[in-house]
Amino acid sequence: MKTTTLIALYLLALSGTSPLYAQSNKLVPLKERVNVQADSARTNQIIDGRWVGVGTGKPHTIRLDYTRPFQGKPSYRFELKQEDNTLEGYSAGETKGRAELCYCYATANDFRNLPASEYSSAQKMKTVYHYGKGSCPQGSSMSYTFSVYIPGTLDKEVSTIFAQWHGMPSRTLVSDPSGKVMRLTTEEFLELEKRMIFKKDTAYDKVMKINAKGDTIYKAGKANGWLIEQGGYPPLAFGFSQGYFYIKSNSDRKWLTDKTDRCNASPDKTEVLKPVTSTYKASTIAYKMPFESFPKDCWVTFKVDIDWTVYGREKQTIRKLGMLDVVMTYPQSGKEIKKHIVDNEQILIGRNDEEGYYFKFGIYRVGNSTIPVCYNLAGYEEHEKVSPK
The missing domain is CATH 2.60.120.200 (Jelly Rolls)
Structure with missing residues (x-):
């Protein structure tokens, strides 16, 4: 390796721009x-x-x-x-x-x-x-x-x-307002999801609203008695x-x-x-x-x-x-x-x-x-x- 190349690498290391030097000090x-x-x-x-x-x-x-x-x-x-x-x-x-x-x-x-x-x-x-x-x-x-x-x-x-x-x-494991526990199919859960919003293990009525920009949005209304599996x-x-x-x-x-x-x-x-x-x-x-x-x-x-x-x-x-x-x-x-x-x-x-x-x-x-x-x-x-x- 030429002397000029060695000097260049040495200067890069001193300046902190060589990969090894840069990484050793990095978060x-x-x-x-x-x-x-x-x-x-x-x-x-x-x-x-x-x-x-x-x-x-x-x-x-x-x-x-x-x-x-x-x-x-x-x-x-x-x-x-x-x-x-x-x-x-x-x-x-x-x-x-x-x-x-x-x-x-x-x-x-x-x-x-x-x-x-x-x-x-x-x-x-x-x-x-x-x-x-x-x-x-x-x-x-x-x-x-x-x-x-x-x-x-x-x-x-x-x-x-x-x-x-x-x-x-699995959030398809649910209980209805009467307390009956059941495992829903994907299709059954998605039908439920169309009219409910889930927060943690609790289901709320899905309420449609129009915001200031005129967009349709959905918010959680009242808790409706349904529960879904959420872990612990x-x-x-x-x-x-x-x-x-x-x-x-x-x-x-x-x-x-x-x-x-x-x-x-x-x-x-x-x-x-x-x-x-x-x-x-x-x-x-x-x-x-x-x-x-x-x-x-x-x-x-x-x-x-x-x-x-x-x-x-x-x-x-x-x-x-x-x-x-x-x-x-x-x-x-x-x-x-x-x-x-x-x-x-x-x-x-x-x-x-x-x-x-x-x-x-x-x-x-x-x-x-x-x-x-x-x-x-x-x-x-x-x-x-x-x-x-």
Whole structure:
């Protein structure tokens, strides 16, 4: 290589314009967001060939972090500031904040061999993601791995979920004003949708109005007594709350979820592996440790094995208990520390849906908290669990 070329490359590096130099100092915003239930992901919205962003789209909320790589690749940096809550909480006046990467989504390609009406129907039923990648079947056995980097500056009073598994409810499961539960066909649901607006699990009369521009719009009128399946608490969550790091499993064997049943174990009050129960639900703190004891300023890797609980569908029974196993690994004083924090415990974990489960990680700030949150996640992998021979 000529001397002049070497000098030019050296000057580019000093100026910060060489690719390696530029990337090593970069936090690159990932601003695209997808409503995975109601929309397919466009090519420019797919991150690293496997994720889509969900939640608030402010530039600081999800970023590729070249300053904190994981296994030679940039990690994902998640941040919510005090004013970044954009969702209604579970109780009146509460707020929640979300900035996550979702592993499950559909693309236009998933609908290419289906009738033209299939996509628009799935949008109305909010089941678009059922057609895509990233979910596992109901009652399956799976292995998951991911890593989190918690900075020592994170406030111990945060209330955030950094990894969670969700169910995939079917909104064609409904109850009429008399309380009769039924599974509608797609055509029956679409007829219902013509005259109703659904907010969460509640149906309202669809009222036609003309706005100031002369356009026809539809607004929600009175609640009409119909309910639709909308889901509930995540069947499995890893997070920080009430001064603890915790792992919580939730189970709901009711065929049509009762959203008024708030059976939910509290990290500070609930004993480990002592489920809080209602008639149909169980909520279990599978593990907890004081926030101060959680390893900071290093990568902490979790290996999670799950046998999802098998449910009896319309019979609303438990056909087979689930199982949860979690190993936590991190460096300390030059050594690798490996802790078996949940040891093949039989547990109720899952939802009584026909569909299965999917993974998200990032920040899901709950409990009306507005405490700033910032940490990194990386290294996600999933596969069917290999049974010992």
